[in-house]
Amino acid sequence: MHTHILLVDCRDEEGLVHRVTGVLYRHNCNIISNGEFVEKETGHFFMRTEFWGQVSDEEITGELKTALPPDTRIKLVKKLKKKIVIFATKEHHCLGDLLLRNNFSEMSADILAVVSNHSLLKELTDKFGIPFHYIGHEDLSRSAHEEQILQIIDGLEPEYIILAKYMRVLSRNFVSMFPHRIINIHHSFLPAFIGANPYKKAFDRGVKIIGATAHFVTDDLDEGPIISQGVVPVDHTHSVDDMIRAGREVERLVLAQSLKLVLEDRVFVHNNKTIIFD
Amino acid sequence: MHTHILLVDCRDEEGLVHRVTGVLYRHNCNIISNGEFVEKETGHFFMRTEFWGQVSDEEITGELKTALPPDTRIKLVKKLKKKIVIFATKEHHCLGDLLLRNNFSEMSADILAVVSNHSLLKELTDKFGIPFHYIGHEDLSRSAHEEQILQIIDGLEPEYIILAKYMRVLSRNFVSMFPHRIINIHHSFLPAFIGANPYKKAFDRGVKIIGATAHFVTDDLDEGPIISQGVVPVDHTHSVDDMIRAGREVERLVLAQSLKLVLEDRVFVHNNKTIIFD
C-alpha cells in the first residue's frame, strides 16, 4: 500500500474528473486530496490527485490513457523522496539551508551531491557528508565546463538540479537536457531587475520592497516559469549590502518553499506559467 | 444556462468524487473548478464544485441524495448575489467600505438595510440610499431590543447578517435563529485579547503585531468558527489610538475578504472550524 500522486492535464472537455476518478474507484483507491483547475484562456484542464491504494502504475496509466483524450499528459508517481543535485558558487545561505534540511530529512528529497565552480563551499558541504565536486570554469569554454559537470551528473541521475545561487549561465544545450527539471533562485522580484546586480539596481531606484523569485530554468535568462516569490520591506537606511543581506533571508525561504512544491509533485508547467496545487 | 455551486460534505468513503461527478456528467454539466478535502482527524469529506449547465436543482439534489451516504449535507445554489443586512454601532470604517463596494456592485451581495443602536451612521448610510434603521437599546432589555431588530429583519429575509463593528452582544436566542449566517469582525487577532478593549490590552502587553479576525457568531463570544484573519505590524511609537487606527485598516480588509469567501459559497463549517475552497 502506497500513497500515489497523479497529475493529468489535457484540453478541457466534459466528464474528465468523472473518468479519472472512475479508474481509481475501480482499483479501490481512496482519494486523499483532489485539486482541479481549468484555465479559461487556453481551455486546458489540470488535475492533481493524491490517493492511497495497492495498484500497478502501468495498469492505472494504461486505463487512464484509454479513458482520456489522446494528447493527455499523465504522470503517476509514488510519494517518495526525489534525488537532487545542487549547483552553487560562493554564497552559502541557500546551500546551508538545504544541507540542514537534508540532514534532518525535512525535504522530500535526498541531496546526492553539490557541484560548484568554486571551492569555497567545500568545507560547508563536507560538514554534512555530502560529496562536493569542484569544477572550475577558468580556461574552459562553457561547453567544456558543462561537459565536465555532465559527467558527474550522468552517474547520479538526479530528477532535479537546484541552482542555489549558482552564478553561471547554463547553455541552451544543457538546459534542454533537463526540461522543467532545473530550478533557480533569482535574487530579485522578477520581472523587476532582470539580470546582474539586482540589489544595486533596487538601491538606485529607491524601492521600498525587494524580493526573490524561484523559477524553472529555460533558454531565456530569468524568463522561465515562476514557481514562488517572496518579498521583504526595505527603506532608505538600507545600503546595497543591507539589501543583499535582507534579500538572502527571502531567497532561501522562497527556494525552500518552491522546492517543497516541486518535490511533492504539486506543480504543472503550461505555456511558461505554473499551475500549483498546494 | 447558469453557473451553479455545489457543496457536499459527509463521512469519507471510497468513490465519493466519482459519484458526485457522475451525477453532473449525466446532466451534461461542465465542471469549472473542483476542490476536495478529507479531514483526517474526523474522517470527513468536503467537496465544492462550480459547474455550468442547464439543470433542475431538485433533480440534481435528488440524484445526489441517492448516490451519497444518508447523512450527507448537500447545498446546491445558483451563483447569484446574496441579500445581506449590516449591523453597526458608531464606527464607520467597515460600514463605509461595504457601502462603497455595494454601490459599485463589487460584492456578491446586495445590502438591504443597515441596522444600528446609534444614529451616528445614518448620514453615511443615507448618502448611498440604503435604508437605515435606528433601534436604540437604552431602557430596553436585550430581548426587547432584539425583538425590534427582528421585526425589521423579518421583512427583509437576509441570507447573512454582517456585524460591521456592532458593539452589542447578541443573545443566544437571536444567534440560534441564524446559524452560521451571522459574521462578525473582531478587532483582535483571536484568540489573543478576547473580549473588550483589545487594542488597550495589546498596547499594555507591548505586542509587535496586531490583527483582526472575521468569524461566524455562535453562542460563545469571540469563539465561533474563524473565516479569515489579518495582521499589521506595530511598534513602541504606537499609542493605543494609533493601534486602533492601524487596526481599522486590517479590520475592514479582513471583513471584506471573509465576506467574499462566504458570499461565493466557498466556506464549510465543521466542528467550529471552517474549510475554505478559495
Place this chain on the structure above:
Amino acid sequence: MHTHILLVDCRDEEGLVHRVTGVLYRHNCNIISNGEFVEKETGHFFMRTEFWGQVSDEEITGELKTALPPDTRIKLVKKLKKKIVIFATKEHHCLGDLLLRNNFSEMSADILAVVSNHSLLKELTDKFGIPFHYIGHEDLSRSAHEEQILQIIDGLEPEYIILAKYMRVLSRNFVSMFPHRIINIHHSFLPAFIGANPYKKAFDRGVKIIGATAHFVTDDLDEGPIISQGVVPVDHTHSVDDMIRAGREVERLVLAQSLKLVLEDRVFVHNNKTIIFD
C-alpha cells in the same frame, strides 16, 4: 502653543544635531520626536524634529540659517491639515476611500475638489459634498486641457495634487509647476511592468505576487521617487480581471499610507529617492 515639524537637510558635518537642538532649546521648545539619518553614499544629512512650543517660525528659521551650512534646506511648518486636490478618471476605489477618510476627518488633509476627465465619478463625489470639476480632454490638446485644469487649481491653491488613478499623462510643464507635490498611485510593483496594462503583463508573465507603488510624479513616467509600495499574492486561478480586483485593494491601501507620510511631513526627497521618518 503648537506642534511644529522641522525638516532639515544639508551636507553632513560634525555637530549638526547639536546645533539644531540648540536653537530649539534656547526657545524653550520641547522635542517630541527626533529622527536623523546620514546617507553615506552622498554624505548627506537629514533630520526631522517634531516639537512643542510657542515660537515665531521666522525667528527659528532665521537662527537655524545662521547656525547651519549655507545650502541647508529648512522647512518649518505647524502641524495642520494640508489642502489637496484629487485627480481621477473612471476608477472609484482610491477616490472613494479618500472621500470616506476625508468625510470623517481621518486624513491630515482637506479635499478641496475632485478634477476628472470623465463625468463618471461625479455622482460619488457629490455624495460627499466635494466640488467635482469635469474637464473633458476630447478635442483638446494636452496643453489646452491642462490649461483648463490649472484655472481650477489656481483658485484653490492646493499643497498637493493626488492622482487617484488619473489615467492621463501630465506634461513636463504641468509637473514642473508642482515639484514633489504631485503623488501618483501606480498599479504595479515598480519597476516591474512600467507603463500601460501592468496587470495584463503580470498575468502573461505568471507572477505570484502583484503590487502597487505610490510615488512623486516627475518628468519621467513611472520613474519618480517611490514613497510606498505594497504587494498581494496571486496564483494561477487569477484571471487578469481577478488581478485587477486584487490590485485595487493594495492600490488604495498604498495610496492612503503614502498620503499619511507626505501629509505629516515625514518624507524628504533626495536624488530621486525618499528618506522617510515614520
Place this chain on the structure above:
Amino acid sequence: MHTHILLVDCRDEEGLVHRVTGVLYRHNCNIISNGEFVEKETGHFFMRTEFWGQVSDEEITGELKTALPPDTRIKLVKKLKKKIVIFATKEHHCLGDLLLRNNFSEMSADILAVVSNHSLLKELTDKFGIPFHYIGHEDLSRSAHEEQILQIIDGLEPEYIILAKYMRVLSRNFVSMFPHRIINIHHSFLPAFIGANPYKKAFDRGVKIIGATAHFVTDDLDEGPIISQGVVPVDHTHSVDDMIRAGREVERLVLAQSLKLVLEDRVFVHNNKTIIFD
C-alpha cells in the same frame, strides 16, 4: 577610531538631545545615526546614538552623568561582537540556523557553547566545532540542574543566553542572574496560546494565521518584554504537524531578527515593553 553605540534613557525634560549631542560634539565625535523617542504615558525619554570617534568611554560617560538627570541609565559600548551561549533541547531548526550564521560570521555575536538537556543535537553542534555541553535533567532537582549549567556559564561569561527551543522552564533564581539577558523564542503569536502545545491549541481553534514571538525571559512564563513577532498563514489543510513545520520557519526567522536587534544594542526595555531603534 571606533564606532560607538550610546543608549540613554531617563525621565523626559527639555534639552536632553542637545545636552547629549553637546558632549559628543566637544569630543569631536561624528554622529552616524540618532534615534529618539518619548513615551507619553510615562514621560520617559529614550535615545540611541551611533557615533564615530576616538574617545575614552569613561570620560564620555562621566560627562554625560554630569549633564543628565541623576537617574539616567547610560550604556556606552563599542560596536563589537557579543559573546553568547545557546540553550537547546531536541529541535534543531533554530540552533542549526544560528550555527550557520555564526560559522559565516553573519551575526554580531560569537557562539561560545551550546548547552542542552539532551544529547540529540551534539552531532549537529560538533559539525561546526562549537563546544556542546550535555547536562541531563533526569534525577536532578531544577536547582541542581541549573547549578551544573551555571558552572559551565560561569567560565564563559556570555553577555546573552539564547533559548533556541529550550524546553525547560528556568527558575526565578536563574533568571534573576541575567536580567534582560536571556532571549527566548516562543512557538506562538503571544499572548495567544500561552504555555504548552501552542500548535495543537491553534489547530483546535481553527486559526488562519500562526506565529512566533521572541522575548526577554522574566519570572513570568511567556510574559517577558516582546522583541519581535512574525506570522505565517495556515488553513484547514494543515494538520498539527504541518503547523509545527510551518511554525519552525517563522520561529527561526523571528529569533534571528530579534537577535540582530539585541546584539546591535537597538533594544531598550522599559516597563515590560521594548523600545527598538531599527
